[in-house]
Structures are given as C-alpha cells and as structure tokens.
Amino acid sequence: MGSPAMEIYGPIFIGVVFNIALYGIMVTQTYLYFQMYKRDRTWMKLLVFLLFICDTVNCAFDVAFVYIPLVNNFGNNEAISRASWVFATDPFMTGFIAALVQFFFAWRVKVLTANMFAVCVICFCSFAQLCGGLGTSIAVGMIPEFVQFRKFQVIVIIWLAFSAVADTLITAALVWHLRRNKTGMALTDGIINKIIRMTVQTGLITALCAIIDLILFIVSPTGLHLIFNLPLSKLYTNSLMSSLNSRSGWQYSDSSQVMSQNANRSETQRLPRVRNVNMLKSGDHGRRGPQEIYIDVESHEMVDVVDMKGSPYPGAHDYTPDQKVASPTQSRESGSAHAA
Structure with a gap:
C-alpha cells in the first residue's frame, strides 16, 4: 500500500488538469475583452491584465509542483510526501485573485445600490479571506507534510468560509437591487433577467466550489479537496471575464428578438x-x-x-x-x- 502522500497526487493531478483547462478559457476571454471593449476605463483594463498575469503565474506554479516531485524526484518517497515551496504559493495566489475579483464586484454593488454597509461587509469578508489564504501559505511552509495539513484547518476554514460568504453577499446584493428596479416593460425586464441569471451563475459557482472544498477538507483526511481547490482561482477570473464580456449581449438579445418578431408580424400581415x-x-x-x-x-x-x-x-x-x-x-x- 502506498503512502498517504502518494494518494494525494491523484486529486492534485485532476485539479491541475481542470486548472489548465480553465486557463485556456481565460486566455480566450481576455483576448475577446481587449478586442471588444477598447473604450473601457484604464483601471479596468489594468485589472484584467493583472488578473491574466496572476493566472499565468499560478498555472505555471501548479504544473511545477506536479513536475518536481513526480519527475525530478521520481522514486523519492520523502520528496513526494512533502509540499514544496511552489505548492505553498497556491493558497495565497488563489486568495489574492479572489480578492481582486470580489473588490471589483463590491465596486459594482456600490455603483448600483449605493449601499455602503453592504460594500463594507463584502470588502471585510474579502480581506479576511485574503489573510486566510496568506496564512494558509505560511502554514504549508511551516508544516509541509501532506498528512499534517489538518493541524492548521482553522486558518483554512477562515480562508474558504469568508470567500464563500463574500461571493454570496455579492450575488444577493446585486440580485436584490436588480429585482427592485424592474420597470414592467418586456424589453427592459428581459435584459434585467439576463443580468440576474449571469450574476447568480457566476457568483454561486465560486461560492459553491469554496464550500465543497471546505467540507471535503474537514471531513476527508485525503487530498480530495484539492480537486476543487486548485481550479478555484480560475473560476474567479472566468466569472469576472464572463460578466464583462457578456455586456454586448445585454443590449442586443432581447431587443433584436422583439424587432424580428415585429418584422415577421409586418410581413405576414396583409x-x-x-x-x-x-x-x-x-x-x-x-x-x-x-x-x-x-x-x-x-x-x-x-x-x-x-x-x-x-x-x-x-x-x-x-x-x-x-x-x-x-x-x-x-x-x-x-x-x-x-x-x-
């Protein structure tokens, strides 16, 4: 029977595969953004560029911490049973990327709702999860054995729980505001419903993934939670990019449908x-x-x-x-x- 550390690299490999696949989607979304939205604000373009750089570095580190123990240290059980410094960067990188995305959505909540209390709560939760990610990286550096990771589960709980709470608050605030501002006109309400669906889909995916990651980390002594932990950073960046790139469809989808219906009606009417x-x-x-x-x-x-x-x-x-x-x-x- 192999050591517990060897069993961990199965979930790690699956998580890295999902991470790379989502990175490919991120590359496509980033290209489309810079092609379609050249008139966006400069700070928004810099944010997208920074997220793309962070995703690229995170993806390279994920491949490296799989390559180093399984290729460079093949057959060395001691190297396989310990997490390298490259692996220790993943929690901080994930927390940093999540914080950037959550701060952006907090700014959107401020612009739309002008509810400073909700914005402050979201920013507090986002900052808390960033500190939790940094603390988890430090803890991995101090206790690198995979079988000993449960010793610092408190800091992991703070990291993932506050991340899920921030995502849930962002989704709830945006959906509540959009539902209150429905006009009763079919065209406008159709666009609002599309934005609500997009907000729920992007916000709940990251929150649900963080919750599943936290539950598996607590109840399972194996590395099964890493299947959901490693792709988490790419889920955050893709949720932001899908929200930005979908703006072009909000103004054309329902309006074009109404116009086509009117055109068909005028053609069929004698x-x-x-x-x-x-x-x-x-x-x-x-x-x-x-x-x-x-x-x-x-x-x-x-x-x-x-x-x-x-x-x-x-x-x-x-x-x-x-x-x-x-x-x-x-x-x-x-x-x-x-x-x-």
Whole structure:
C-alpha cells in the first residue's frame, strides 16, 4: 500500500488538469475583452491584465509542483510526501485573485445600490479571506507534510468560509437591487433577467466550489479537496471575464428578438386594400324610371421594388400600372351607357 502522500497526487493531478483547462478559457476571454471593449476605463483594463498575469503565474506554479516531485524526484518517497515551496504559493495566489475579483464586484454593488454597509461587509469578508489564504501559505511552509495539513484547518476554514460568504453577499446584493428596479416593460425586464441569471451563475459557482472544498477538507483526511481547490482561482477570473464580456449581449438579445418578431408580424400581415368608389347618377335627371347607379371599384396593392444603385426594376417594362380612376367625362359617358 502506498503512502498517504502518494494518494494525494491523484486529486492534485485532476485539479491541475481542470486548472489548465480553465486557463485556456481565460486566455480566450481576455483576448475577446481587449478586442471588444477598447473604450473601457484604464483601471479596468489594468485589472484584467493583472488578473491574466496572476493566472499565468499560478498555472505555471501548479504544473511545477506536479513536475518536481513526480519527475525530478521520481522514486523519492520523502520528496513526494512533502509540499514544496511552489505548492505553498497556491493558497495565497488563489486568495489574492479572489480578492481582486470580489473588490471589483463590491465596486459594482456600490455603483448600483449605493449601499455602503453592504460594500463594507463584502470588502471585510474579502480581506479576511485574503489573510486566510496568506496564512494558509505560511502554514504549508511551516508544516509541509501532506498528512499534517489538518493541524492548521482553522486558518483554512477562515480562508474558504469568508470567500464563500463574500461571493454570496455579492450575488444577493446585486440580485436584490436588480429585482427592485424592474420597470414592467418586456424589453427592459428581459435584459434585467439576463443580468440576474449571469450574476447568480457566476457568483454561486465560486461560492459553491469554496464550500465543497471546505467540507471535503474537514471531513476527508485525503487530498480530495484539492480537486476543487486548485481550479478555484480560475473560476474567479472566468466569472469576472464572463460578466464583462457578456455586456454586448445585454443590449442586443432581447431587443433584436422583439424587432424580428415585429418584422415577421409586418410581413405576414396583409395590407388593407384601398378602394376608390365613385357613385355617379345617370345624366338624365328628367326620366321617371328608377335611377341606376354606376359603381367604379378600384383596388391597389403595395408592390416592393428594389432599386439597386439606380438600376431599373428588372420587370419594369412588363409591368402595367393599375388603371386610375376614370376622368369625370369618361365616367359620365360610361355612366350614361350603363343607365341606357
């Protein structure tokens, strides 16, 4: 039977694979952001760039702390059973990335709700989880044996619990404000509902992952919690980038749907037929017989003609326009003929 440390590298490997996969999504999201939102504020662009650098460094460290014990120290059980300094950087990097994302969402809560109490609580929880991540990195450096990690579970609980609380408060504050500001108009409420769904999805994913990571760390002596711990930083950055990149869809999705529905409705709806009715009495006012009435009914229909660069309609030479209403003289003659 292998040592407990050897069993840990199975969850570590799975967590690193998820981390790299999410990093690829982060690269794509970052590229799309700088292509589509060139007019964003400078500090927002710097924040995205900083998060991308932190994600890149974190991803490189994750690959390194798998490569060093399993390749460079292959067969060395003592090296496999201990966490290197590279592994110790992961909790701090995750806490730092989470703090940047949570502070950004706290700023968004301030702009939207102007509720300084909620903003202060979110910032406090975010700062507490940052301190917890830093404390966890220090504790790993002091107690590097994997089987001894449960000795500093208090600092890990502070780290992950405050992180989950901050994410939950951000989601609750934004959803509460958006629901209160519904206007009753279908177009506006549709956009608000889309923002609510995006907020819930991005906020609850990180909160749920942190909670599962914390529960598995407490109840399981193995490294199963690392499957959820290692990709946590990439979940935070991807949640922020998906929130930023989805802004272009908020103004087009529902409005375009309404416009297409109106266009389809106008295409299927028939135009009313215009009828010109001329009621002309017979010209012989002295006759005693019953007067007959001549009714001239004329119908008009709309014909769409596409004129490309001034070129005439292809079938224009074959097109015969509708007969106009007869002139008064012709009308009298035809009316007299019918009356006779």
